[in-house]
Amino acid sequence: MASVDFHKLRVAEVKRETPDAVSVRFELPDSLREAFAFKAGQHLTFRRDLNGEEVRRNYSVCVSPSEGVLKIGVKKIAGGVFSGWVNDELKAGDELEVMAPHGSFCWIFDPDERREYVAFAGGSGITPILSLMKTALATEPKSRFTLFYGNRNSPGVMFLEEIAGLKDRYIDRLSVFHFLEDEEEEIDLFNGRLDREKVEALLSGVVTPANIDAFFICGPGPMMDAAEEMLLAKSVEKSRILIERFTTGPLSAAQAAAALALEEKAAGLKMSVTLNGRRMQVAFDPEKHSILDNVRAAGLPAPFACKGGVCATCRAKVTAGEVSMKVNYGLSDEEIAEGYVLTCQSTPLTEGVALTYDV
Ligand code: FES
Known part of the structure; x- marks a missing residue:
C-alpha cells in the first residue's frame, strides 16, 4: 500500500x-x-x-x-x-x-541484459534522467546509454561536472550530447533547442530507434512533444517511450466547457471512497470540481501535489462504476486498463462509484 x-x-x-x-x-x-x-x-x-x-x-x-x-x-x-x-x-x-517516493517514470533494470537506452532531457528535466542513467550504467554492465541534454547556456547546465565524471567512468558505454540555445557550437546540430527538426536529425543519424530498448524523456513541454511525436513517427512502440512531465498547459476553452458540463451532470452522485482503511460515502459537489477535492472536503486526507494531472500523487483505483478524467499525463495505458485514475482530474459518470487510495 x-x-x-x-x-x-x-x-x-x-x-x-x-x-x-x-x-x-x-x-x-x-x-x-x-x-x-x-x-x-x-x-x-x-x-x-x-x-x-x-x-x-x-x-x-x-x-x-x-x-x-x-x-x-x-x-x-x-x-x-x-x-x-x-x-x-x-x-x-x-x-x-x-x-515517501512514488511515480512511474521507471524501468526494470536487469544485470544480465545488454540494452541500449536514449534520453532526451531539458533543463531540470535532467533530475529523474540522471537517476535512471546512473542506475542503468551501474546495474547493467553491458548496456549503453546516450543522453541528449538541452539547456539555454553552459552556466545553467545542472549536474554538468557529475555527468562529465560519469562519461569518464563509463567511457565506452555513455555518450552525452549537449545542446545550447544561446551559445554557438562548431557543429550546427548542437546549436539551438531540441525541437522537431533536431530530434528528427538525431533519430536519423546519431541513434537508430529500432535498436533502442527504451527512450526516457523529461524537460520542457515542446521538447517532450517533439521527441514523442518523432519517435512515434519512427514507429517506436509507446511501451518503449517513457515520459515524465513536471507541468502541463491549461485546457482549451472547448475542453474546459466539456469538463464543466460533466461536473454539473455529476452533481449529487454518491461515491464510496477508501483511504488508510477507512471508507466513506461522498456525494459529488460540482463546485469542488474533482473527486480529489470532494474527498478532501469530506474529511479524508487524500494525497495530492500538482493538481494538474501530471504527478500521479492523487492516484486511486476505481473498483465500481465509471469516472472520466480531464487530462492524464501521469498514468500509463496499463494503469488505466487496471482501473487507476488521477482523482484530481476525475468526475464520476455513474452513481455508486467505488474507489480506493489504498493500492
Ligand atoms: S495531484 Fe498531481 S496528478 Fe493529481
Missing part, C-alpha cells in the same frame, strides 16, 4: 549546482530507510506553509538507489514560491515534510 503520510526529513546538505539550481541531500534515519526506498526516476512530494498558504511540490530524485543517499535537484523558476525558497533560504539542518 502506498503511504500517503508526510514524514519529517532533515536536510543534510544544500549544494549550489548552477546560479539558479541546487541539489538537496537528506539525512535518512534507519527508521525511515524502508519508507524512503525508491526506484530510479521516482519523485518526492513536499509540503510547506509559505506566505500563509500550504504549498505542495514534487521534485525528482537525482541519484541511483545504489548510491545509498536521498537527493533531489531544484531549479528556481520565475515566480516559483517553493523553488525560490529552497534556492534562497533552505539550509542544512532544516526539516522538510516529505511523502
